[in-house]
Amino acid sequence: MDSPGSSVSTRTTRTNPFAGPDHVLIRDLNILGRVPVILDHHTSTYYAWKTYFSLVFREYNLRDHSAGSVDSRFMVNDDEWMTINATLIRWFYTTISKDLFHTVVSAEDDAHAVWTKINGLFTDNKHQRKDFLHGEFFACQQHDSSIDDYCMHLKKLSDELRDLGEKASNELLLSTLTAGLNDAFGNGASNLALITDPTFLKDEDGAH
Template sequence: MSSSSTSPHPAVTVNSIKNLIPVILDIETGHYTTWSEMFKIQCKAHLVFNHLQPKSTTETASSSDTNKDKEKEKDTPIETWERLDSIVLQWIYSTISTDLLHTVLKPDTTAYKAWTTIANIFQDNKATCTIDLNNKFANTHQDQFPNMSAYCQALKVIFDQLTNPGSPVTDEQFVLHLYSGLTEQYENTASVIQQMKPLPDFYDTRSRLCMAESRKLSHVRHAAQSAGTALNATIEPQQKDNRDRADSQVEGLGRRFQIIERKFLLVHNYMLFGVYERESCVDTQVFDM
């Protein structure tokens, strides 16, 4: 018996579909285009893409007959159409939110019916959805985000969502709006890129804008370092003068305390012994204070 005859179906070997499709589809956040595209890729890769399409009666019958013949010929388990369809249905349920699961869950359904139900949910009210997304798209600007990468990613998400209702924004419109939402400091960069023929696509544009942002940040850091160096050069002499003045004041106070201490000793000796010495070593300021 050849090894190919005993090899399990590729879909059976998938341990966790979430590792292959890291997007959880939710009614509130959308992302249907991303989720559906990744789901179709995995179904094609694991040879079950036909389960996202209407089931052919002829195909099912011939498949059932073939499976029966194979079951008679060998003892190894055969992945029937129903089992594979249940696996795909399980993939669908595992990659959607709990709320969406409760909406589409039905007894004795098929992967194709669940797939179609989800598609209809996200493609209902196309006009309203398109208006809302277009408004969101038009009101997204760079100054709303911490960096250029976050700005580009936010617009890309909206752009992908706009393809769901069937009224997608063209790639050229997408890139032009990306430029129009930039702040004034990127006006020159945007003007240069817009003059390029043909107009760069989103990924090329994103790369150029992120590099421009990196250069600007580097210039800002360099300017800040230069300004700090100049400020230190100005402050250090002044700080030295302040330190010298403070040292002089401390030294003067020290001499004054020495004079006061000497005067105290002289007065003390006079009161005890009646001796009032006028020593030459004592500063005359002692008697004048």
């Protein structure tokens, strides 16, 4: 049984706002539960992937590792730091496609280098990425998918475009949504006239 003094010491350490992240907690974290998407060049998952990871970095105080604000070359003798660094690299490799993995993998990289490489693949080639997303967005059709899946796909594409500096307006989302509806929802467009100040979210709910 711990002495009263040791108990107080433990509580103080855990509530210390300047304490670093717990390397055991980080190592054992189920990242697929926190980042439930696989990043791929051929799908519109980059915005979601980056957003989920950004939340994990904030929640677990990991921004020094991802942002490179601490040079890992000076931390090689800090076992806890290196454990967290290796864990982040494993997380990145686990949540990307095999093609992306083979593109970015390097035994010499720290977590910041891997994070920068992966993001660079989607932000450095903005023009090509925009062309791809524009084609996907304006050609989007419901076909046999559910209305929920169709609306979600459009929203994902608009999020990706917004991340590249091109925000799809509410009017554009509405017109693209209604233009791509299949025959079963053909009356959806005419029903918009019955909605006061229609928005993409209202239209999505009204299509059910």
